[in-house]
Amino acid sequence: MKLFTKYNRVNITATIFTFVLGSIAFYFVLDYVLTRQLKETLRSEQFEIIHFVEEHHALPEIQNTRHQWITVERSTEILPRPKFKNSSFYNEKEKENESIKQLLFSINVAGQNYLITVNKSEAETEDLLKLIILVTIGMIALILLFNYLINRNLINRLWQPFYTTIDEIKEYHVSNRQPLQLSKLPIDELDLLNDSLNKMTQSIYKDYAALKSFTENASHEMQTPLAVIRSRIDLLLQQSELKEQSLQQILSIEDAAQRLSKLHQSLLLLTKIENKQFLLNESVDIKKIILEKIEEREDLIETKQLKIETNCTDLTLHFHQHLAEILFNNLLNNSIKYTPANGLIYIELTESFVCFSNDAMNGPLEEGRVFQRFYKPSDSGEGTGLGLAIIKEICHLAGFDIVYSFTGHQHIFKIQFKS
């Protein structure tokens, strides 16, 4: 639920509740005031009559109006005090029942008791009350409507910079090589948000840059001594007086140095993939890469007398050229390496998946561990044990699913592209 909707829901409910409550109270107060006024009028009429009688010792001549009239009747009983009464009568002119308010009191004129009733129609009061209530309800409706419209427009406008900020955050990637630069805003809260985000990305970017330069420098610092070892070995090999035994030892040093540097490069690559330093924003022709990689290895395949069958459809993916090459390099290398001589490698590429299957030398690999770093089955020879881990990481980065299975004495690696 949007903040605005939530706020509106609460706001409108509260407003309606307040207004209804207010209206009810208003009605009763108004009713009370108007009734009191009515009674006041009746009472003043009473006083006028009493006053007249006291002065003239006779009943006044009574002027009746449509809304107010007085009746006088002789009476033997005497009301101890004036009494109000509600009653109603039929108004012939308007053809409706009107409620009236009556004030009854007794008066003695020249020894004769009279019961005087002062009547006043409540129609006027009721009309007034109705009108006032109507106006009030109209006003409430108008206020609600305007409130809603203003809120919607104003709040939408007020939140606009917030959405701009969100859009910018979505676009942002720390490997864009600069911290987020959100503009200053006139609204304090949003400005605070932008400012905090700017500061946060600044510090994230700093850490990221430091980490990146550390890995790069570390790699440089490690590769340099390795390079020295290798060039010294190349030089040593040229010395003709070396005994065969020394040569073998030198070569095993070279092997180790080469392994170390490969291991190091693989780990560095894994770190880079994990840090998402590769942006998948290139169109990559998958079929072309696979066929190229096969061609590059034609001599190896021939020497081992392997049979390669391919069934590839044209497929271009949103990917990273270099990573795609590494991915298929590794898959193909594994297939070639672990297929026995005269064996079969089958590669299938469709719109939705790519599948590498090859005849197995031994039994199945451990399904749970096959993609783990440094996982080496006993017959794997001298690999780094990182090839499949790199494949897995690349798939993970691209959102592909990779599954290993073993059927028909074949290793099968199937990569499911995004569904």
Add this chain to the structure above:
Amino acid sequence: MVEFLSASGYLCESVLNFKDAVEKIEVYDYDCIVLDIMLPGGSGLQILQYLKENHKTDGVIIISAKDSLEDKISGIELGADDYLTKPFHLSELSVRVAAIIRRNKFQGRAIISAGEIEVDTMGKSISIHHQNVELTQKEFQLLLFLIINKNKVISKNAIAEHLWGDDMDIASNFDFIYAHIKNLRKKIIAAGGEDRIRSIYGVGYKMQLP
């Protein structure tokens, strides 16, 4: 590096920091400069920029441990001719240097001769006693590699890396190299050439040339 390249018959000079490098390239014109990106006192890329601004035509090979793609791209954009990542075999460097010198001096059309074998580096073909010999691409690469590093022991690792690149650790199965060498020898002898490829047992191969 200097020792190895000097032994290959190049005249080599080396400097160890940015300032000396700039001084040297101001004074001399080199056929080929091997440039490390991380220099004390500055970046190798700045030197490239300097060369470009002054319209120097020295060939440049960048050497770096940073196999960051960005460095590679900016290096090539700035006019580097080639890019090697550490660590590499000296024999590999030697081939790259030879290629750049060929490209700059002879527009790539150099014929390299090794005894009776003549290698046309542009046409990627060889002839023995002026007679064309058909080689596969890998065999040609291997032969050129051995000839340029003539009279040097080249380890199998170095050959594997040259032929199949860095990312192909299957080549550590040296049978492939043996197969290529065997075919090469056969073809050379069949064309009436002398087999000058010496096997150094367990180590590698060496092109024995006078």
